[in-house]
Amino acid sequence: MIALDPIGFVRSPRNDQRDDDWGAVVARIELADGFGPESLDGLDEFSHAEVLFMFDRVADAAIERGARHPRGNPAWPKVGIFAQRGKNRPNRIGSTIVRIKKRTGRVLEVEGLDAIDGTPVVDIKPVMTEFLPREPVRQPSWSHELMRDYWRLERR
């Protein structure tokens, strides 16, 4: 068993678990007690950060350990939980690349973080091109369909 402590928490206008429309969401990550502002020094020299966070609202009984249709959609193939990025996954870890807007003291303002208000953050890493795919990316068509409206700019 592995024990983690939150290094911060998400403050976001989004607090519903809707799947889509995350593109225009601006959120803040506020560091947890015990982390000073220096732990974020230099992060704003990067355009993007990778945020690791917990899908802490997912109940134990909802965790999928085998295969399922993504979003329960029978039009898409039944694939393993490790072949999809949904939240009902073992260990409940989310990982998202966000745009860094601003760092102010112990607060990081980001755009495109698909985590709801109050979400525990367990790591922040700078995005380096060397850690992105160095060859063309291939993926099945269902995954493009699933992502079609994910980053859509929300109209209220």
Add this chain to the structure above:
Amino acid sequence: MIALDPIGFVRSPRNDQRDDDWGAVVARIELADGFGPESLDGLDEFSHAEVLFMFDRVADAAIERGARHPRGNPAWPKVGIFAQRGKNRPNRIGSTIVRIKKRTGRVLEVEGLDAIDGTPVVDIKPVMTEFLPREPVRQPSWSHELMRDYWRLERR
């Protein structure tokens, strides 16, 4: 406090903690007990996967919670631990995009996984272009220098 269980373990020819030369390393991820092969179904339709793993060999006393020079190199600026990707970080989580070579039952063979033999894996996610940066990536020059030999093909 958040509790995780390994979903698998790395089997790799690399068991030293050297920083560089990870490009040609072929490793296997073997699923932990309790995970059947169906949890990986469909993953080989993707060219790349994101592997989340634990830097479990890092001692508590070695964890940096503030700022430091990356790799202890005074030629590079002192930056916060969340502005670097080094292993001596709070929660000890590593995140690397690898090339998927082959899936055989409960074993995933990958290329470019910078984790040593025996490393616990806590998640595997498929790489979708929609989750990669959708704008140009900007990063400081020290990070390019640090990464220069990281993926170098090892000559033995």
